[in-house]
Amino acid sequence: MSFVDHLEELxxxxxxxVIALLxxxxxxxxKMDWIFREVLFAPSRPDFWTFELLCKHFDYCVGEANxxxxxxxxxxxFSMHITAAFIIGxxxxxxxxxxxxxxxxxxxxxxxxQKNSMNAVLAVSFLFFLGVVFGYYxxxxxxxxxxxxxxxxxxxxxxxxxxxxxSMVCFMVLGCGLMFELPVLIYILSKMDMMTPxxxxxxxxxxxxxxxxxxxxxxxxxxxxxxxxxxxxLVLLYEISIFISAYVQNxxxxxxx
Numbered sequence: 001m002s003f004v005d006h007l008e009e010l011x012x013x014x015x016x017x018v019i020a021l022l023x024x025x026x027x028x029x030x031k032m033d034w035i036f037r038e039v040l041f042a043p044s045r046p047d048f049w050t051f052e053l054l055c056k057h058f059d060y061c062v063g064e065a066n067x068x069x070x071x072x073x074x075x076x077x078f079s080m081h082i083t084a085a086f087i088i089g090x091x092x093x094x095x096x097x098x099x100x101x102x103x104x105x106x107x108x109x110x111x112x113x114q115k116n117s118m119n120a121v122l123a124v125s126f127l128f129f130l131g132v133v134f135g136y137y138x139x140x141x142x143x144x145x146x147x148x149x150x151x152x153x154x155x156x157x158x159x160x161x162x163x164x165x166x167s168m169v170c171f172m173v174l175g176c177g178l179m180f181e182l183p184v185l186i187y188i189l190s191k192m193d194m195m196t197p198x199x200x201x202x203x204x205x206x207x208x209x210x211x212x213x214x215x216x217x218x219x220x221x222x223x224x225x226x227x228x229x230x231x232x233x234l235v236l237l238y239e240i241s242i243f244i245s246a247y248v249q250n251x252x253x254x255x256x257x
Contacts (some may be wrong), residue, residue: 001022001044005231007184008038010055010104012105013073013100013101013103014100016100017093017096017097017100017101020093020096020097020100021086021089021090021093021097022089023089023093024064024088024089024090024092025058025086025088025089025090026085026089027089027090028084028085028086028092029081029082029085030084032081032084032177034064035084035088036084040166040170043136043140043141043144043169044065044067044141044144044145044148045064046061046062046063046064046065047064049137049139050118050137050141050142051141051145058134060130062130063147065144065145065149065214066148066149066157066158067159067160068152068157068159069156069159069160069161069162069165070159070160070161070162071161071162071163072161073163076161076162077162079163080162080163080166082150083166084166087170087171087174088170090174091132091171091173091174091177092175093248094101094127094128094129095121095124095125095128097165098121098125099121101122102120115141117159118185123183123184124181124184126179127180127181127183127184128178128180129175129177131176131178131179131180131181132174132176132177134176134180134233135172135174135176135177136173136176136177137221138229138230138233139173139176139230140169140172140173140174142215142229142230143168143172144168144169148160154189174253179192179234180237180243182237182238183237183240183241183244186200186241186244186245187244187245187248188243189251190248191252195245195250196245196249197242197243197245197246199243200242202239203244204238204242208235208238208240211231211234212227214230214231215227215230215231215234216227230256
């Protein structure tokens, strides 16, 4: 195919991906009253599933979050309506969007790699949704609870702008979804000989320190339980990435032999 033909092919993949994104965005926009009440605001309530589980099994019980939400700009609620609908639409449509990207890349791969294309789509989608669930049920409620009840002085009342709250919820959950794509990134870098299991094992301690730092940033709460709930899955993700890098290296060594 010529360069122009490639651009034409890419254009149709992008168009189909955008159409899927718009469909789910419009659906989320229509049902936003339920989404705001049952999804976006749910992690701030003490009856949220995570808090009930922590209270029952770890004696980590929380009370009502000490804050109120306000809209301080004329377009605040409407802009957040659109932003939240778009991000939710992207999260739901992510497998199809990635599938369209993969369909464009697929013809340039080897036959053996093409056979594993469906596995790649499933793996990327699974890790993304796993990260979204992790962010929504673990990172988000603990962060909201800490920030909502944090006060420098009792005279200061927490009255957050709805734009700030929704932006934090959406981008924190989306960020966790993308962060869980680490094994896929390591797989690609290992295929390109830019990452090796030896390198990852050598700098394992440094990686753990970075992970603990990330856990401390994502969970400003000083208690150790919150940081462990975030840090342990990330460490496991790093260990899985080492295994994947070793698998890629061994496979390439067998093919060369």
